[in-house]
Amino acid sequence: AQTVTQSQPEMSVQEAETVTLSCTYDTSESDYYLFWYKQPPSRQMILVIRQEAYKQQNATENRFSVNFQKAAKSFSLKISDSQLGDAAMYFCAYYANRDDKIIFGKGTRLHILP
Amino acid sequence: DGGITQSPKYLFRKEGQNVTLSCEQNLNHDAMYWYRQDPGQGLRLIYYSQIVNDFQKGDIAEGYSVSREKKESFPLTVTSAQKNPTAFYLCASSVPLGPDGNTIYFGEGSWLTVV
Numbered sequence: 364a365q366t367v368t369q370s371q372p373e374m375s376v377q378e379a380e381t382v383t384l385s386c387t388y389d390t391s392e393s394d395y396y397l398f399w400y401k402q403p404p405s406r407q408m409i410l411v412i413r414q415e416a417y418k419q420q421n422a423t424e425n426r427f428s429v430n431f432q433k434a435a436k437s438f439s440l441k442i443s444d445s446q447l448g449d450a451a452m453y454f455c456a457y458y459a460n461r462d463d464k465i466i467f468g469k470g471t472r473l474h475i476l477p
Numbered sequence: 478d479g480g481i482t483q484s485p486k487y488l489f490r491k492e493g494q495n496v497t498l499s500c501e502q503n504l505n506h507d508a509m510y511w512y513r514q515d516p517g518q519g520l521r522l523i524y525y526s527q528i529v530n531d532f533q534k535g536d537i538a539e540g541y542s543v544s545r546e547k548k549e550s551f552p553l554t555v556t557s558a559q560k561n562p563t564a565f566y567l568c569a570s571s572v573p574l575g576p577d578g579n580t581i582y583f584g585e586g587s588w589l590t591v592v
Contacts, residue, residue, distance in 0.1 A: 396579045406514075406565055408583035454519065458579045463527060464510070464535065465571075465581050469519040 365390045367457050369468035376445045377476050383430075384440045384471050386455030393417075395459040397431065397438045402470075403451040411453070414438065442473075450475045479504045481584035483568050488589050490555070490562070498553045498587045500568035509551035510569040510581065513537060520567065526551055555589060563591045 366389045376382035388397070399411040414422045414431050421429050426443045442449055455468040481502045490496045502509065508527050512520040522535030526545040540559025545551055551570075555562045568584040 398580065400583075406567075406586050408567060408569075408586075410580060410582065413577075413580055456581070458581075460579070463508075463533065464522055464525055465579075467520045 365392075365457060365459065365462070365466050367455055367466050367468040369453075369455050369471050371471045372469070373472045373474070375474040375476055376442075378445055378447060380445055381441060381443045382445055382473065384442075384453050384455075384473065386438045386440070386468060388436050388438065388455075388457045388466075390436065390457065390459060392459040392461060395457060397429075398456040398458070398465075399427070399429070399438075399440045400454045400456060400467075401449075401451045402454065403448075408454075412440065445475050447475050447477065449473060481568055481570055481582060483566075483584035483587050486585065486587055488587060490589060490591050492591055493557045495554055495556050496589065498555070498566055498568075498589070500551045500553065500584060502549050502551075502568075502570045502584075504570055504572070504582065505548070506570035506572045506582075507548070508571045508573070509545065510571075511535075511541070511543065511551070511553045512567040512569065514565045514567060514586075516565075523553065523566075562589055564589060 368387045395416045397414045401409045401411050412424050428441045430439045452470045454470045458465045484499045510525040511523040524543040526532035542554045566587045569581045571581045
């Protein structure tokens with residue numbers, strides 16, 4: 364069965380610094396999608412970034428970028444120039460076309476220190 | 478604007494009562510999902526539906542029921558059989574194709590408290 368592992372339950376970073384959140388996954392599929400979602404205190408789940416496995420180029424969205432290592436089954440999220448508004452729970456997620464559902468990791472709580 | 482609307486945002490239920498959480502989307506998405514989130518925890522899948530009039534159990538379906546009579550609507554009923562229903566409930570939807578294919582989008586969630 365596919366699994367998604369986020370090994371860092373909590374992390375802290377100084378404002379304006381860069382932080383990397385880790386995610387690994389286990390799959391035998393070759394065609395799949397990976398996501399990072401942000402859940403601030405409001406509890407709204409917000410899509411941060413999306414990566415298609417067949418694309419070798421790492422996805423970027425403004426200050427957010429990923430390091431997608433397909434062979435290693437690793438999908439880390441880098442947040443540059445951290446801002447107070449980045450404080451949230453971050454979830455890594457996986458979806459394969461053969462599956463009906465998206466699988467989420469347990470989340471990493473990110474604290475931003477002023 | 479397109480989106481997913483959940484209601485009510487806050488709901489209190491007495492023990493032994495059934496309650497229904499509403500989820501409506503105007504994104505023309507085929508698939509819809511219900512997740513439960515307990516404080517400090519991740520998301521657990523309750524039910525999901527890929528097409529109208531069809532749905533499947535997720536990981537924690539016991540004590541819950543759903544229907545999918547219309548593409549845009551996927552209500553969740555929390556029955557009295559659910560032993561610990563106090564939680565935050567998230568509805569989501571996705572479409573299989575297109576530039577956003579297989580991306581799941583969420584509503585704002587509903588808080589259910591049993592009193």
